[in-house]
Amino acid sequence: MYSPKITRRQALSGMAATGVFSQYGPARAAKPYDPPGALLDAAKKDGQLILYTAAFPEVMQDVISEFNKRFPFIRVNMVRASGGQLITRVQSEAASGKLEADVLDHSDRGQTKAIEDLFADYAPPNAGDYMESALVSPKLWPTITPAWSIAWNPEIVKDPPRSWAALCDPKYTGQIGQVIGPSGGTTWTRVMFERQVLGEDYWARQAAVKPKLFPSGAPLSDAVVRGEIGIAPLIFNIVYPKKQAGAPIDAVYPSDGVPISPYGSGMMKAAKHKAAAQLWLDWCLSDEGQIQSIRDQGNLTALKTPPIAPVGFDPARDRLWTPDFKQFQSLHDAWLEDWNKVYGYRQ
Amino acid sequence: MVDTGAASLTASEKAGLDKAGSDRIGVTRAWVPWAWSGFLIAMLAFLVLYPTSMLLIGALTTTNPVVEGYSLADISIGNFLAVVMNPNVAAALGNALIACAGGTAVAVAIGLAFAWVVVRTNTPCKGLIASAGMLPLFVPPLVAGVAWSILGSPKTGLLNLLLNKAGIPFRFDLYSMPGIIFVFGIYYAPYVYMFTAAALRNMDPALEEAAEISGASATRTMATVTFPLIMPAILSGMLLSFVVMLGIYGIPAVLGAPANISVLTTYIFALTAWSPPRYNTAAAVAVILMIVTGVLVYLQQKIVSGRSYTTVAGKAFRPRPLNLGKWRFLTLGLAILYLFVVVVLPTIALFIAAFRKFLFIKDIPALFEAKQYGWQHFIKMFDNPLTIASIINSIKVGIITAIVGGLLSFAIGYTITRTRAPGRRMIDVITTIPVAIPGLVIGVAYLWAWIGLPGGLYGTLWILALAFVARFIPDTVKALSTSLLQIHRELEEAAWICGRGTLSTIASIVLPLARPGVVAAMTLLFILSMRELGSSLFLYSSGTMVMAVQLLGYYEGGNIGITAAFSLVQMVLLGVLISFTNWLSRPGRGSGAIKPDIAPTGVVRSG
Numbered sequence: 001m002y003s004p005k006i007t008r009r010q011a012l013s014g015m016a017a018t019g020v021f022s023q024y025g026p027a028r029a030a031k032p033y034d035p036p037g038a039l040l041d042a043a044k045k046d047g048q049l050i051l052y053t054a055a056f057p058e059v060m061q062d063v064i065s066e067f068n069k070r071f072p073f074i075r076v077n078m079v080r081a082s083g084g085q086l087i088t089r090v091q092s093e094a095a096s097g098k099l100e101a102d103v104l105d106h107s108d109r110g111q112t113k114a115i116e117d118l119f120a121d122y123a124p125p126n127a128g129d130y131m132e133s134a135l136v137s138p139k140l141w142p143t144i145t146p147a148w149s150i151a152w153n154p155e156i157v158k159d160p161p162r163s164w165a166a167l168c169d170p171k172y173t174g175q176i177g178q179v180i181g182p183s184g185g186t187t188w189t190r191v192m193f194e195r196q197v198l199g200e201d202y203w204a205r206q207a208a209v210k211p212k213l214f215p216s217g218a219p220l221s222d223a224v225v226r227g228e229i230g231i232a233p234l235i236f237n238i239v240y241p242k243k244q245a246g247a248p249i250d251a252v253y254p255s256d257g258v259p260i261s262p263y264g265s266g267m268m269k270a271a272k273h274k275a276a277a278q279l280w281l282d283w284c285l286s287d288e289g290q291i292q293s294i295r296d297q298g299n300l301t302a303l304k305t306p307p308i309a310p311v312g313f314d315p316a317r318d319r320l321w322t323p324d325f326k327q328f329q330s331l332h333d334a335w336l337e338d339w340n341k342v343y344g345y346r347q
Numbered sequence: 348m349v350d351t352g353a354a355s356l357t358a359s360e361k362a363g364l365d366k367a368g369s370d371r372i373g374v375t376r377a378w379v380p381w382a383w384s385g386f387l388i389a390m391l392a393f394l395v396l397y398p399t400s401m402l403l404i405g406a407l408t409t410t411n412p413v414v415e416g417y418s419l420a421d422i423s424i425g426n427f428l429a430v431v432m433n434p435n436v437a438a439a440l441g442n443a444l445i446a447c448a449g450g451t452a453v454a455v456a457i458g459l460a461f462a463w464v465v466v467r468t469n470t471p472c473k474g475l476i477a478s479a480g481m482l483p484l485f486v487p488p489l490v491a492g493v494a495w496s497i498l499g500s501p502k503t504g505l506l507n508l509l510l511n512k513a514g515i516p517f518r519f520d521l522y523s524m525p526g527i528i529f530v531f532g533i534y535y536a537p538y539v540y541m542f543t544a545a546a547l548r549n550m551d552p553a554l555e556e557a558a559e560i561s562g563a564s565a566t567r568t569m570a571t572v573t574f575p576l577i578m579p580a581i582l583s584g585m586l587l588s589f590v591v592m593l594g595i596y597g598i599p600a601v602l603g604a605p606a607n608i609s610v611l612t613t614y615i616f617a618l619t620a621w622s623p624p625r626y627n628t629a630a631a632v633a634v635i636l637m638i639v640t641g642v643l644v645y646l647q648q649k650i651v652s653g654r655s656y657t658t659v660a661g662k663a664f665r666p667r668p669l670n671l672g673k674w675r676f677l678t679l680g681l682a683i684l685y686l687f688v689v690v691v692l693p694t695i696a697l698f699i700a701a702f703r704k705f706l707f708i709k710d711i712p713a714l715f716e717a718k719q720y721g722w723q724h725f726i727k728m729f730d731n732p733l734t735i736a737s738i739i740n741s742i743k744v745g746i747i748t749a750i751v752g753g754l755l756s757f758a759i760g761y762t763i764t765r766t767r768a769p770g771r772r773m774i775d776v777i778t779t780i781p782v783a784i785p786g787l788v789i790g791v792a793y794l795w796a797w798i799g800l801p802g803g804l805y806g807t808l809w810i811l812a813l814a815f816v817a818r819f820i821p822d823t824v825k826a827l828s829t830s831l832l833q834i835h836r837e838l839e840e841a842a843w844i845c846g847r848g849t850l851s852t853i854a855s856i857v858l859p860l861a862r863p864g865v866v867a868a869m870t871l872l873f874i875l876s877m878r879e880l881g882s883s884l885f886l887y888s889s890g891t892m893v894m895a896v897q898l899l900g901y902y903e904g905g906n907i908g909i910t911a912a913f914s915l916v917q918m919v920l921l922g923v924l925i926s927f928t929n930w931l932s933r934p935g936r937g938s939g940a941i942k943p944d945i946a947p948t949g950v951v952r953s954g
Contacts, residue, residue: 218905
């Protein structure tokens with residue numbers, strides 16, 4: 001079994017900061033979102049906005065429908081691509097002066113931070129309500145905050161694991177599926193959490209139960225529903241809509257920590273529909289937008305205190321974990337190389 | 348590739364053609380052929396050479412050439428060295444070669460048998476068998492992979508549930524190398540069929556008759572006379588199916604991923620999907636794939652141009668169908684079995700997935716629980732405005748592609764096959780290049796190449812159509828060239844003698860006679876553009892979502908029900924189109940469509 005060798009510098013940096021554990025504040029009443037009249041008028045004049053997103057199209061279509069219930073005069077045109085393809089497209093379009101996007105939604109804050117200069121200065125009216133650990137740039141905001149859970153198919157798994165530690169239990173050998181480490185920012189967050197919080201040897205212990213590797217969470221969630229895979233760490237927002245629809249899938253937030261991966265979304269400097277883009281972002285980041293994200297999508301929120309209780313989340317017990325952003329960037333390549341070796345993933 | 352038909356002409360016909368073409372050019376202004384060739388080369392440079400050069404630059408640098416620019420100082424073979432020395436690339440290449448070689452062997456066995464049954468025997472319902480046997484060509488590979496994963500997953504596959512119910516311990520495992528080989532083989536057998544059926548149809552039966560008169564049994568005649576005579580066609584079909592399989596993403600992606608089997612295309616896709624993406628490395632891997640494909644295409648050309656028409660004689664003949672007696676029902680049964688496996692089973696799987704709420708099927712009785720079925724996936728799919736938008740956009744872009752591509756292909760095909768215009772060999776070679784470029788990578792090359800164009804092309808359906816025209820130009824030119832070569836030169840000569848000019852002759856003689864081929868080529872372009880994913884991924888915009896991208900979105904979203912529902916919609920649309928063109932091609936309508944005897948000219952490929 002491969003055991004990752006870390007350099008002295010990596011070890012020291014790992015000890016210096018290993019992400020932030022936090023818990024939500026006491027419950028509070030949700031604040032209504034009332035955009036200023038001038039913004040509303042300007043947005044009406046824009047009439048549309050172009051949204052580039054790495055989120056799944058079905059999920060974003062639901063968000064757009066909710067937004068349009070409040071603001072039916074804005075047509076939201078969506079371009080969806082996987083994370084890497086989206087960044088390549090944005091960079092190429094921007095370099096040619098043909099960037100079409102007004103808003104970019106992206107799950108990997110590291111990648112959006114790298115193209116920070118393409119974003120306009122923007123902050124939502126409730127900027128102060130957001131956790132500092134979720135913010136990596138004054139231009140980038142967590143419109144969506146997915147959280148990791150452990151999912152299983154209750155038709156075939158009767159004694160599911162409820163913690164990350166339990167995923168190393170040999171009794172689950174051959175039943176677990178995993179998303180590959182290099183899949184994207186959300187998975188990289190989980191990979192960091194496993195090594196920094198659960199121990200240097202966690203990957204090796206977990207790899208010993210021979211998980212099946214999947215390129216991304218969506219096909220893995222489908223494999224769980226079909227019964228191909230019994231158990232899988234999955235982002236809760238992939239599980240929740242399926243569960244709501246009656247699919248044989250269930251999930252819990254792990255008792256030993258809930259890694260969250262706040263999005264890095266923002267308004268593009270070259271936006272042609274700036275008012276509509278601002279209205280969209282303001283609404284998404286408002287209590288109203290976050291309630292929709294929590295209630296309908298199964299996300300958590302990066303607000304210090306959620307405006308409604310997230311489904312299945314116990315604020316008294318469950319602890320959120322956010323990676324240290326410097327390490328999120330600096331450890332990326334070396335640690336993923338280690339992960340690939342430990343899990344025998346070919347890269 | 349277009350030498351295919353030229354080689355079919357006898358030496359005297361060739362000489363006549365050359366002389367007539369030469370004479371024709373003689374009466375034309377000297378600069379016109381040069382200007383015409385220059386125009387075509389310029390078009391091809393824009394559509395093919397420029398994007399290909401961007402791909403090579405990407406492979407030789409470590410930057411995005413649009414964002415960071417490039418200079419000679421940046422050029423290095425670092426990516427290639429990294430790729431060549433990476434054992435995972437070697438493993439992916441090895442897996443790809445095994446999967447494609449195995450798939451080709453299966454395809455040859457099925458395709459050859461199928462061709463023999465349809466062309467050379469008196470098996471009943473041959474026409475129906477021949478038409479239905481072509482259907483797999485129009486199923487997107489991703490859909491084929493999904494359908495067979497529903498059928499043959501080792502844990503939850505419907506076939507395994509049936510075996511379990513029957514108390515049979517054997518289990519199918521399509522998530523394996525044999526699984527990939529099997530699905531490759533059955534889906535690409537029509538390629539071998541197309542080539543070998545055409546060769547069998549054109550073969551003079553005199554040698555077979557001689558063998559039979561000499562006392563050879565039917566089997567021996569087949570083994571020692573028939574198959575050796577059509578060996579060039581068999582080799583040609585083999586190489587083509589191998590090349591096409593090498594560029595397919597959908598099937599190995601769905602069936603190989605659960606078993607951790609990586610092939611070159613899935614490796615390239617992973618490189619582009621990782622965070623951050625590695626396009627330069629992907630471009631380097633793609634160049635390796637291009638080299639392998641290029642060598643194979645070259646071999647195919649050599650074989651086709653060297654030997655494939657030795658069976659075509661100058662006298663008229665009609666191959667005599669072999670009377671199989673009672674055995675004809677066995678061949679009919681085998682053909683039906685093949686169609687059941689290739690067409691009916693996957694379609695049933697897609698129907699179940701599309702109409703069932705969730706694809707968790709505990710046992711066979713659970714499969715028939717009526718309450719589990721409904722229209723929910725279709726309702727959700729059509730609730731999404733992008734679904735309808737993508738269908739409309741795909742039809743629009745398909746029409747543009749068919750018209751623009753049809754015109755350009757006709758111009759190129761005519762120039763290559765019926766003129767002695769300068770540079771026509773170069774035009775032929777450039778036209779062939781896109782065959783060798785994997786679709787998953789060419790998309791980013793088009794983006795890099797065309798995003799900087801002045802004007803409002805980027806973000807429109809036209810840029811997608813141009814990419815599709817460029818990507819499928821080898822297919823359509825080949826289709827048209829063969830059609831053009833079937834028109835005897837003397838018809839044009841007669842028009843010239845009557846004082847018609849070149850354009851007038853084309854309009855009044857060549858085009859009407861080549862109309863079946865033109866319609867077939869345009870239909871093929873339409874179908875291919877409806878399926879094409881690789882070049883759409885980077886070129887679609889907020890207003891130009893197309894079906895292939897939408898299908899991938901549903902698949903990547905993990906909703907197999909909607910994926911299956913959308914696949915069925917796509918298949919129905921293509922079915923309607925093919926039926927329409929077949930209706931157009933019925934006797935008395937004076938046109939043509941995709942028919943088994945025309946189809947050898949087309950190469951249905953896309954990841």
